[in-house]
Amino acid sequence: MRERRLVLITLLLATMLLAACAPRWEAEIIGPDGAAERLTGELWKDVAGGDDGVALERLLWSAGHALVESVTVTMADGTARTYAWSAEMAEAQWHGDGELAIGGDRLTPVRVEVTAPASPDGVQATIRDIAPTAASALGLRSLEGADGTALTSAPATHVLLLFLDGLGYVRYQEALAAGDIPVLAALGEPLVGLTVYPPGTRVATAALLTGALPERTGVTDASVRDTEVETLFDVATEAGLSVVSVEGQSLAFNLRSTEVVLSGDRDGDGSTDDNVLANTLDVVESGMPDLLLVHFHGIDDAGHTYGPGAAEEIETLRYVDQAVGRLLATLPEDTMVIAFADHGMHRVQQEGRLGDHGHLIERDMLIPIWIVEP
Amino acid sequence: MKRWILALSALLIVALMVACGGAPRVDWTLSMTGAVDEALSLSYKELVDEPQAELNELLMQRTHGEDSVGDWSGVALDALLQRAGAADGWVSITALAADGYAIEVTRDEVEGAIVALKEQGEWIAKADPEHGPIRLVCPLTPADRWVFQLTELQVNAP
Numbered sequence: 164m165r166e167r168r169l170v171l172i173t174l175l176l177a178t179m180l181l182a183a184c185a186p187r188w189e190a191e192i193i194g195p196d197g198a199a200e201r202l203t204g205e206l207w208k209d210v211a212g213g214d215d216g217v218a219l220e221r222l223l224w225s226a227g228h229a230l231v232e233s234v235t236v237t238m239a240d241g242t243a244r245t246y247a248w249s250a251e252m253a254e255a256q257w258h259g260d261g262e263l264a265i266g267g268d269r270l271t272p273v274r275v276e277v278t279a280p281a282s283p284d285g286v287q288a289t290i291r292d293i294a295p296t297a298a299s300a301l302g303l304r305s306l307e308g309a310d311g312t313a314l315t316s317a318p319a320t321h322v323l324l325l326f327l328d329g330l331g332y333v334r335y336q337e338a339l340a341a342g343d344i345p346v347l348a349a350l351g352e353p354l355v356g357l358t359v360y361p362p363g364t365r366v367a368t369a370a371l372l373t374g375a376l377p378e379r380t381g382v383t384d385a386s387v388r389d390t391e392v393e394t395l396f397d398v399a400t401e402a403g404l405s406v407v408s409v410e411g412q413s414l415a416f417n418l419r420s421t422e423v424v425l426s427g428d429r430d431g432d433g434s435t436d437d438n439v440l441a442n443t444l445d446v447v448e449s450g451m452p453d454l455l456l457v458h459f460h461g462i463d464d465a466g467h468t469y470g471p472g473a474a475e476e477i478e479t480l481r482y483v484d485q486a487v488g489r490l491l492a493t494l495p496e497d498t499m500v501i502a503f504a505d506h507g508m509h510r511v512q513q514e515g516r517l518g519d520h521g522h523l524i525e526r527d528m529l530i531p532i533w534i535v536e537p
Numbered sequence: 538m539k540r541w542i543l544a545l546s547a548l549l550i551v552a553l554m555v556a557c558g559g560a561p562r563v564d565w566t567l568s569m570t571g572a573v574d575e576a577l578s579l580s581y582k583e584l585v586d587e588p589q590a591e592l593n594e595l596l597m598q599r600t601h602g603e604d605s606v607g608d609w610s611g612v613a614l615d616a617l618l619q620r621a622g623a624a625d626g627w628v629s630i631t632a633l634a635a636d637g638y639a640i641e642v643t644r645d646e647v648e649g650a651i652v653a654l655k656e657q658g659e660w661i662a663k664a665d666p667e668h669g670p671i672r673l674v675c676p677l678t679p680a681d682r683w684v685f686q687l688t689e690l691q692v693n694a695p
Contacts, residue, residue, distance in 0.1 A: 427641030
């Protein structure tokens with residue numbers, strides 16, 4: 164009897180201790196539709212895993228925000244502070260004690276609101292629409308995990324997925340105005356597309372091939388390089404179609420259900436784009452596959468090294484544009500071309516790095532998507 | 538009688554310790570294909586039995602996470618290329634991994650590389666199976682070329 168009481172008291176004490184240790188605070192993040200997303204210490208723990216802080220951006224993305232101009236943080240006493248997002252995006256962190264570190268301040272918010280930029284054209288498509296579009300064109304069944312939708316119902320015998328790494332929509336507009344990309348300009352006005360957060364090649368490629376959000380693919384950051392969610396390539400292969408991927412030096416994402424042609428910098432000229440072009444021309448000449456992915460990496464590489472808009476990056480843009488022209492000239496007529504970027508790029512001032520991406524800003528998140536029907 | 542039992546137990550313990558320190562049994566095969574006279578197919582055990590080369594105090598530059606310095610040992614890539622009879626003018630090697638990853642590394646980039654079986658004196662297969670059991674370690678390049686779960690090395694001619 165006495166032992167039982169002791170056990171009960173111990174259990175009670177342990178429960179009280181656990182309850183005391185759990186972070187007890189609550190705030191709300193207002194979503195783009197005005198609905199409040201509740202954030203509590205418990206929910207924060209789920210997102211943080213073992214980390215000390217969670218990037219405010221990750222919480223904003225979870226609440227439905229894809230583009231941020233500024234955030235307004237309101238405290239319990241009603242005072243509020245507004246921060247320009249471009250200045251805070253890399254550093255703003257929400258900690259387990261409920262405090263938000265932003266702009267050198269340490270605040271205890273009860274509410275966070277977002278002002279989105281006024282995108283002149285509005286978002287017309289997402290990177291998750293590309294796989295459903297290609298599947299529809301080739302007469303394939305729907306992808307199991309996809310929540311994107313086909314952007315056209317036009318059929319095609321072949322589909323070319325033309326992957327222009329790092330060419331964000333904003334940069335595309337600048338290059339178009341400067342006359343640097345006549346071939347891409349001739350494709351017509353692209354759709355204003357939205358990529359996924361965090362905007363980076365691995366996360367975006369998973370979304371591109373599955374038509375699903377990162378939360379579903381499991382590829383939520385650059386440390387994960389494959390997904391178990393069904394891909395466009397899986398479905399095409401299952402239907403007996405031929406699938407070939409011409410990549411650069413390495414796979415940015417582990418591809419399956421495809422023949423892979425790697426294009427290392429064998430001539431040592433510092434770029435793989437010429438190797439990608441040569442390998443692609445070989446592939447097309449030996450018989451255009453039903454589904455062909457071609458990944459040019461140079462714009463992203465030059466953007467990171469020299470910064471978007473730098474002379475070397477413009478030179479790369481021009482080269483890729485011409486390479487695309489040579490490739491398009493060889494395609495069979497019944498080919499649908501879906502050209503797109505995975506993310507954009509903004510300028511930074513870091514050692515050995517003048518361009519980067521990964522934030523909820525237009526330069527990183529908006530991408531051009533061209534659909535050229537046969 | 539008791540002494541016998543004690544001696545036998547000690548012997549068993551020593552045998553167990555030796556067994557634990559030896560190479561683990563791993564079902565793994567590394568192939569070398571492409572521009573070679575004779576394609577190779579080496580089991581993990583065969584790689585363990587090859588002469589082992591060391592790369593000590595090697596800087597590991599990571600794309601994600603912090604850089605580190607470590608000691609690696611395994612089979613010299615040059616020895617494998619020689620044994621397979623790689624074409625004189627080979628230009629690059631495509632390394633394939635069991636998880637689907639692939640990378641083409643140029644001849645310059647794989648200079649001095651090893652197919653590592655141990656990291657910090659520990660069998661990678663035991664200490665860090667996710668990044669093993671064998672890993673291409675290229676001392677002249679960042680770690681994104683250090684392919685783990687390595688299954689095949691394709692030698693590319695020009």
